[in-house]
Amino acid sequence: MIANILETHEAQQGVKRAPRTIDAFQQTVATTLQGFISHPAVDRREVLAALKYLQTPLTGAQIKDLRKAYQEYDASRAPGALVDSVLNLMQRYGQAGDSAPGAAPAARLTIDDLRLVCFDVLSS
Numbered sequence: 001m002i003a004n005i006l007e008t009h010e011a012q013q014g015v016k017r018a019p020r021t022i023d024a025f026q027q028t029v030a031t032t033l034q035g036f037i038s039h040p041a042v043d044r045r046e047v048l049a050a051l052k053y054l055q056t057p058l059t060g061a062q063i064k065d066l067r068k069a070y071q072e073y074d075a076s077r078a079p080g081a082l083v084d085s086v087l088n089l090m091q092r093y094g095q096a097g098d099s100a101p102g103a104a105p106a107a108r109l110t111i112d113d114l115r116l117v118c119f120d121v122l123s124s
Helices: 002-017 024-034 044-053 060-076 079-093
Strands: none
Touching: 024 044, 024 060, 024 079, 044 079, 060 079
């Protein structure tokens, strides 16, 4: 049982460390933003900051908000609105790939870290 717990924990840590893929919709928005780099109505630095944000995988909630922002852009066709929306997402959620404040890498779990906990169930 102990070996199984240690193996499962190690597998979970491996999944957390594995690189995630970038959502296809996220790539679509990045491609759209690349077309705005030399657009006179938007600041090139802001477009580059938005593109940098979109280079790392986003969470499901971020993708949902990104879809909503893209739909608003699609309705208005205002390039500045899409750039501003992506920058607002970046401010709201923080830089993509940021870890939680004060979070340290998970320490390796050893047998000494495990404690036996027993429960006795009484039924009548």
